[in-house]
Amino acid sequence: MRLLALAFVLISAGTAQAGAREDRFQRSLKMLGPNERLEQLCAYTAMTHIRKDSKKYRPDRTVASAMSEPVAVGAHAIEATGAAFRSRKKWYALTYRCTADAERLKVLSFTYKVGDEIPESRWAGYGLWE
Numbered sequence: 001m002r003l004l005a006l007a008f009v010l011i012s013a014g015t016a017q018a019g020a021r022e023d024r025f026q027r028s029l030k031m032l033g034p035n036e037r038l039e040q041l042c043a044y045t046a047m048t049h050i051r052k053d054s055k056k057y058r059p060d061r062t063v064a065s066a067m068s069e070p071v072a073v074g075a076h077a078i079e080a081t082g083a084a085f086r087s088r089k090k091w092y093a094l095t096y097r098c099t100a101d102a103e104r105l106k107v108l109s110f111t112y113k114v115g116d117e118i119p120e121s122r123w124a125g126y127g128l129w130e
Helices: 005-011 018-030 034-053 118-125
Strands: 059-063 077-087 088-099 107-118
Touching: 018 034, 034 059, 034 077, 034 088, 034 107, 107 118
Parallel strands: none
Antiparallel strands: 059 077, 077 088, 088 107
């Protein structure tokens, strides 16, 4: 699984145009294949939950496969135990489980846990950057 640039662009657009941003995101998701769509949807959901739940973090990137590949859990869910997200130029470990509807356009359930900060000396090995 790859870096999730689509989710980055949409979450960093600000909150003033939230409805329009959500509409663009939904249209963009529909252009992707089912697996990529699920990956993008879950990455976007991770960033929005982290941002909403803690003022400490301002995520702008998520990499589902930083430390290990996500695993499909059934037809419409993934579990990412080796994910990472970037906030304020630092990377943090992340695990999440995300279940979507059959079209993979809406999240039905999402749980996550933020881990420790990832030392900069490990970024290159995980495909992370500043």
